[in-house]
Amino acid sequence: MNLKKLFAGVFVMAALAVAFAFITPEDDPIQKIVAQLEKWTTDHPQEKVYLQLDKPYYGVGDNIWLKAYITIGAEHRLSAISGALNIELINDQDSVKQWIKLPVTSGITWGDFALSDTLQEGTYRIRAYTNWMRNAGPEYFFEKSITIGNAATNNVFTKTSYKYSKVNNAQKVDAVINYADLDNLPYAGKEVSYAVKVNDKQILKSKGTTDAQGNLSISFLNTQQAPLTSGIIVTNIKVDDKKTINKNIILKTTSGQADVQFFPESGNLVNGVRSRVAFKAVGPNGLGVDIKGMITDNNNAEVAQLTTRHLGMGVFALTPEAGKTYKAQITYPDGSQNTVALPAAAEQGFVMTINNADTAKINLRVTGGAGTNAKDNYIVAQSGGVVCYVARNSGGQSTFSALIPKNKFPSGIAQFTLFTAAGQPLNERIAFIQRDADMLTVKVSASAATSAPRQKVKINLNAANSDGKPVVGVFSASVIDESKVQTDEAAETSILSHLLLTSDLKGFVEQPNYYFTKPNEKTNADLDVLMLTQGYRRFEWKSLLADQIPAPAFQAEKTLQISGTVKTLGGKPVPNSKVMLFTTAGGTFILDTVADAQGKFAFKNLLFKDSIRFVIQARTAKNSKNVEITLDNLPSRSVVKNVRPQDVEVGAEALNAYLKFSKKQYDEEAKYGLGNHTILLKEVTVTEKRKSALTNSSNLNGAGNADQVITADVFEKIGCATIDQCLQGRLVGVIFRGGVPYSTRSFNTPMQIILDGVYVESDFLLNISPFDVASVEVLRTIGNTAIYGSRGSGGVLLINTKRGGDYNYSAANIYSPGIITYTPKGFYAARQFYAPKYDDPKTNVAIADLRTTIHWVPNIITDSNGNASFEYFNAGTKGTYRVVVEGLNDEGHLGRQVFSYQVQ
Structure with missing residues (x-):
């Protein structure tokens, strides 16, 4: 960083300030602060991800189309750090339902999710992050809530109204659930079983019948001491003799009491110093609640009025006096009242205020309490880790100020910090800078x-x-x-609201795009109140200045790679071991390498599609196979419990109206065999036992199309040590010589062994543990072996191993010493958006176009x-x-x- 250039800029500012002195680069505290920030931005460059989605909510059978922008640094330039992006679709049980990895070129990529017809309706999250972003933690990932409804297989729509009251100090909830079909015709006289869960505890289980209007009334008491913070009514309505449909109703949280917090500007109240105090009232659902009231002192004298201005937030001015305490007398929307104490004022200290109303300049003022030593205090302003302004108060006056041009900062969050002469942070204030020069x-x-x-x-x-x-x-x-598709633009997540605002703020921001849709004097003032109630989250000064920020644990993915360590069976590294990676998917692919002195190996700069299986083989330098292979950074799909409110609360009427069109489009596509739909069969009675599906089969003839099939239960019953022992005498027309299978149709040619689609040598059976086998398919006759050409001339033995759904299986599961198979996450091939072209005579115009x-x-x-x-x-x-x-x-x-x- 060019300190002379920075300080020269401060010298110009000093001419506009009171008691600010010129700072030389030799000043030790400021040197350390600037150096540590520069080190942080160099060692921990901050990537951000933003996803543009095609619409705010969806129905099952739909496609989610998305475009990703990955930026770096305070100026939001497209990032060249990462070459891969992970995107996950997570349900309301915090389970990853879909996961794709997209290749990134110059900071951009795009892809899609196909929402299966079998997906359950509910609130989902879309989460996006690069491997490099994992160093900062999941709170820095892009995350957005979306609602997914089901009109494909679910013709029941609900609307719910609530009434809350108190009975003997318990909270009573009266809910009325209306059930209707796609055409708004009520489901009258239908039996409904339901269970009520409040704060994750079931408190009621019962049955009822809908009235002539399709309404079901449910009443219950929340006898828990805690207010209703989360609740759900799980209902099952019997629409006819053969069909019962599940509908989960999310309970709205209590509309009365809200958590109210007070935030003195820059951190502290100081006796005798006038200060702005922001406040935020948040309901149990995490959303803002409008309140009103007044601030009184310990003599019950009113000193300020209290009223929210936007989404539960507001601000008032207060000059605390020594010996007095203050409290807020609050009235909630339902008329209930409460008293909340304000933070105690300090005898000494500083209040740093910022007036951000001017479009060109920031008016910064620091005021110290009586007897406060203000000599040699520093102001440092940074944005994205880049220092934009520094100054020092050398005169010792308790009050000093400056006018700072906004063109020194990029658009986004700027953090202003007051430091002592020893470099200890005292006060902090963040402000939002929006410069037209940074906008297109x-x-x-x-x-x-x-x-x-x-x-x-x-x-x-x-x-x-x-x-x-x-x-x-x-x-x-x-x-x-x-x-x-009805939209609420203020509640949307946009490229402006995410990259400039929410990605750098602590806590949830309600209606983030409100501040950007039609910016004016009111929205700018509301945004400044938001700055008073939120905190900057990229780093903490204490850890930064103590150089205690951990080194990056995750490396940026430029391309795909497979790496690991070769160890002895006793766990010691095997230096200079020989490692081979191969697959036959899409043609034979073989790579080999030599591990280093610590037994570590890596196959770098790989490009492969998703779901390709690899076999990794390791041998010592003397070709011994008694080694184990451990892979690095096997992806974990663990998800932190969602504690964020839903970004966009979709009204029942808007969602139902959308699903009505979604259902018609679904039916039209299904009629003509279009779209990505699963065929859902009506209920039938099966009288003949069918062969179990071989879900992991690699049989080119189709799963189970073989002369003989042996499944895992055979191996579990007989408990043999090797697979050839398990199969000896159990395969028709197959004998084993030295562990090698031969078909009686061709005694001199060994059978081809295919492990999970990978062609391996005939003696490979000795390396496979019977406990890892899901099924074995035997191909001996010409009708089954012809598709394998000359490789199948001696017959084929297909070994299909257990994976995910069969048992608790690791993708890197060891079959035997020196051999593992691995199905890494490859790149997803994004689909192309399809829309009919009506100037093409081949287009079927008879299909109703309900997109x-x-x-x-x-x-x-x-x-x-x-x-x-x-x-x-x-x-x-x-x-x-x-x-x-x-x-x-x-x-x-x-x-x-x-x-x-x-x-x-």
């Missing part, structure tokens, strides 16, 4: 103001910097039918004039179509634009 102006227009169903539409966009100069940038665009996502374009690149365009055909329905374009250029300037047009 994105103009979006359609070829016509209005269009018709199934008509071709051309969308034009132009990207420019704030000065009007065109830019080359990367963008993505989603087009949805807002008549079917909700009309079009999805993940990779738009503007030319040197800032222009780009894309074309598509409208769906077959009228409505308001919403186009959302997001992206950035190579300087990290961000852009977002929402554009709507009518289809009539």
Whole structure:
């Protein structure tokens, strides 16, 4: 970092300040602070991930289309650190239901999730992170809640109303659940069994019957001492004699009492110093609650009014006096009241205030209490670890101030810290900086103001910097039918709200895009109150200055690699061991390497698709196979329990309206064999016992299409030591000589052994543990061996091993000394968004076009004039179509634009 340049800038600032002195680079405390920040940004560069999704909620059978932007540093430039991105779909039980790994080029990638028809409805999370981001921890991953409904196999829709009251000091909840079908016709006279869980404890289990309007009334007492913070009603409604449908109703939390916290500006109240005090009222559901009241002293004299201004947050001014204490008299929305004590004021100390209302400058002021020593205190302001401003108060006055130009900072969170002369942090305040120079102006227009169903539409966009100069940038665009997919733009997560705001703040931020949709004087003031109630989370000064931040434990993934350690059976490293990696998927692939003196090996710069099985073989330098292989960084799908409120609470009516269209689209696609749908059979009675499915079979003829099949239960019963012993005498027309199988059809040619799809040598059976075998398929006749060509001339023995669903199996499970198979997570091949082309005569126009996502374009690149365009055909329905374009250029300037047009 160029300290002279930085301090020269501070000298200019000192001319505008009171009692600020010029700082030389020789000042020891400031040198240490700047050096430690520079070391942190060098050793721990901060990657961020943002995902643009095509819409805010989904139905089973839908596709989630997504574009990822991975940025680095305070300027949000596209990252070149990582070459792979992990994206997970996590259900409300904190279980990973889908996981894809996408290749990343210059900080961008895109992909999709196909939501199976068998997926249960509920609230899910999408989580995205690079391997490098794991060093900072999961709280820094991109995470967004989405609702997934089920209209494909579930024709029951619910709406619930609640009433809360108190009975003998217990909380009474009266809930009315309405059950109706897709056409809003009530399910009347239907039997419903239900169970109520409050705060993870079941308190009621009963049955009831819906009335003529499809309503079921449920009443219960929450007798727990704790208020209702989480609750669910699990219901099963019997819609007919053969069908019962499960519906889980999430209970809304108590609307009365809320947790109220007070946040004096910069950290502390100081007697005799006027201070702004922010507060935040949060309900048990984690969302803001509007409150009102007043602040009184210990003599019950009113000193300030208390009222929220936005989402449970507000601010008031207070000058505490020595010998007095203060409390808040609070009234909640339901009329209940409470008293909360304010933090005690200190006799000495500082209050650092920031006025951020000016668009060009920050007005910073530090005021010390009576008798406070202010000499040689420092102000350091940083953004993303980059020091943007420093100054020192050398005059010793208890009050000093400065006007700081905002153009010294990038857009985003800036942290201002007051340090002592010894370099100890005293006060801290964060402020949000938004500079027009860091924003892109994105103009979006359609070829016509209005269009018709199934008509071709051309969308034009132009990207420019704030000065009007065109830019080359990367963008993505989603087009949805807002008549079917209702949106709340303030509650959305956008490229602006995530990269500039929430990715650097502690705690949950409600309606993050509210501050960016239509910025004005009120939203800016509300955003400043948010800064007073949240904290900067990227590092803590104490750990940073003590150089106690751990070294990175996870390396950035440039490409895929498979690495590990070769050890003796006693656990000691085997130096210079020979390691071979091979697979036959898509053709024979073989690599070999030599381990180092610690027995470590690595196959780097690999590129392979997902679900490819590899065999790894290790031998000592003298070709002994009595070794074990341990792989590095085997991925764990453990997920920290979700404690975040749902980002977007989708109303029942909006979701049901969407699912109504989703159901019609699903049925139409299923009728014509389109879409990614599972065939759901009606209930049938099976009278003939069928062969068990061989889920892990690699049989090219199809699972189970063999002359003979032996399953795992055979090995479990007989308890043999080696697989050839298990199979000897049990395979028709197969004999074993020296552990090598031969078919009686060709005594001189050994049978080809295929392990999990990998061709191995005939004596390989001796290396396989019988306990790891799921099934064995024997191919002897020409009808079954022909597909294997000359390799199958002597017959084929397919060994299918146990994996995930069979038992508690590790992907790196050792079959025998020196051999393991491994199915690493490879790159997912993203699908291409499909939309009908009505100018193609081959397009079947008889299919009803009920798309909700009309079009999805993940990779738009503007030319040197800032222009780009894309074309598509409208769906077959009228409505308001919403186009959302997001992206950035190579300087990290961000852009977002929402554009709507009518289809009539």
